[in-house]
Amino acid sequence: MDYKVTDKGIIVSEADLDLDETLDCGQAFRWKRIPSDYDYTYQGRFLNSELMVSQTKKGEFIFHDVSEDDFLGTWKDYFDFETDYSELKRQFSEEKTLSEACRFAGGIRLLRQNSWECLISFIISQNNNIPRIKGIIDRLCGMYSGRFPDAAELSAETPETLSELRSGFRAKYLCDAAAKTASGIVNLSEIAEMPIEDARTELKKITGVGPKVAECVLLFGMHRTEAFPVDVWIKRVLAEYYPDGFPEYLSENAGIAQQYLFHYIRNLPEK
DNA sequence: CGCCAGGACGCCC
DNA sequence: GGGCGTCATGGC
Numbered sequence: 001m002d003y004k005v006t007d008k009g010i011i012v013s014e015a016d017l018d019l020d021e022t023l024d025c026g027q028a029f030r031w032k033r034i035p036s037d038y039d040y041t042y043q044g045r046f047l048n049s050e051l052m053v054s055q056t057k058k059g060e061f062i063f064h065d066v067s068e069d070d071f072l073g074t075w076k077d078y079f080d081f082e083t084d085y086s087e088l089k090r091q092f093s094e095e096k097t098l099s100e101a102c103r104f105a106g107g108i109r110l111l112r113q114n115s116w117e118c119l120i121s122f123i124i125s126q127n128n129n130i131p132r133i134k135g136i137i138d139r140l141c142g143m144y145s146g147r148f149p150d151a152a153e154l155s156a157e158t159p160e161t162l163s164e165l166r167s168g169f170r171a172k173y174l175c176d177a178a179a180k181t182a183s184g185i186v187n188l189s190e191i192a193e194m195p196i197e198d199a200r201t202e203l204k205k206i207t208g209v210g211p212k213v214a215e216c217v218l219l220f221g222m223h224r225t226e227a228f229p230v231d232v233w234i235k236r237v238l239a240e241y242y243p244d245g246f247p248e249y250l251s252e253n254a255g256i257a258q259q260y261l262f263h264y265i266r267n268l269p270e271k
Numbered sequence: 272c273g274c275c276a277g278g279a280c281g282c283c284c
Numbered sequence: 285g286g287g288c289g290t291c292a293t294g295g296c
Binding site: 126127128129130131132133169173207208209211212213216229230231233234262266 | 275276277278279280
């Protein structure tokens with residue numbers, strides 16, 4: 001990754017990034033594509049920072065009105081620019097299906113998100129579809145003037161006061177997650193450092209967090225790249241392409257591989 | 272109308 | 285420990 005500071009903001013050169021593939025692939029739900037003169041532009045937030053970022057036809061990325069401090073302090077880490085995705089894709093491409101998935105969408109990166117936001121987002125995601133997940137999260141932030149509520153704030157809500165979210169049976173799960181996080185029964189920053197089996201057990205103490213949601217929190221919110229969420233789409237991939245199991249040599253980065261496969265199977269032209 | 276969505280729970284055996 | 289109905293909501 002190369003960057004330069006300009007009067008427009010930070011301009012990044014990075015071959016292994018595509019904004020559509022990374023910001024709209026079901027790992028994060030608060031990015032919106034907005035009209036612009038660039039190839040495409042997304043607007044969104046991470047913690048207390050807002051960002052408008054554009055991708056140009058030359059494959060450069062403009063982080064609009066971002067200072068060098070903010071770029072180095074926030075966005076460089078969020079977009080995981082320290083990781084060499086070319087090298088990862090080289091490893092993945094030793095295997096046939098993954099190789100095709102990487103060729104299909106080589107601009108996916110694993111965002112380094114916030115664990116609390118991921119916990120809430122993926123509780124909402126269960127038995128749900130991506131457009132509706134985005135809508136519910138949008139309405140949740142709308143209750144807090146566009147900000148994502150912290151655990152203390154959300155713990156003051158009840159399933160009734162959350163009714164405007166139209167999150168259905170998930171509202172009581174959100175309240176339980178907030179209560180246990182705010183009270184310290186569940187400590188996300190400690191969980192992030194635990195051996196992964198212990199971390200899974202801890203996360204599943206929250207009602208509404210099962211194997212899939214726990215795995216998503218570990219992967220997307222704690223950057224545990226060995227976590228491997230299995231949803232209905234990945235089940236199809238495993239059944240169709242990996243009847244004998246997922247390759248062992250990939251286990252350290254299985255979660256990142258999973259992102260390429262997820263995007264691939266969901267967007268295959270047919271079948 | 273039925274089916275499905277980045278599933279988990281409760282109950283049954 | 286595995287199997288199955290149920291849980292809201294909305295798009296197709």
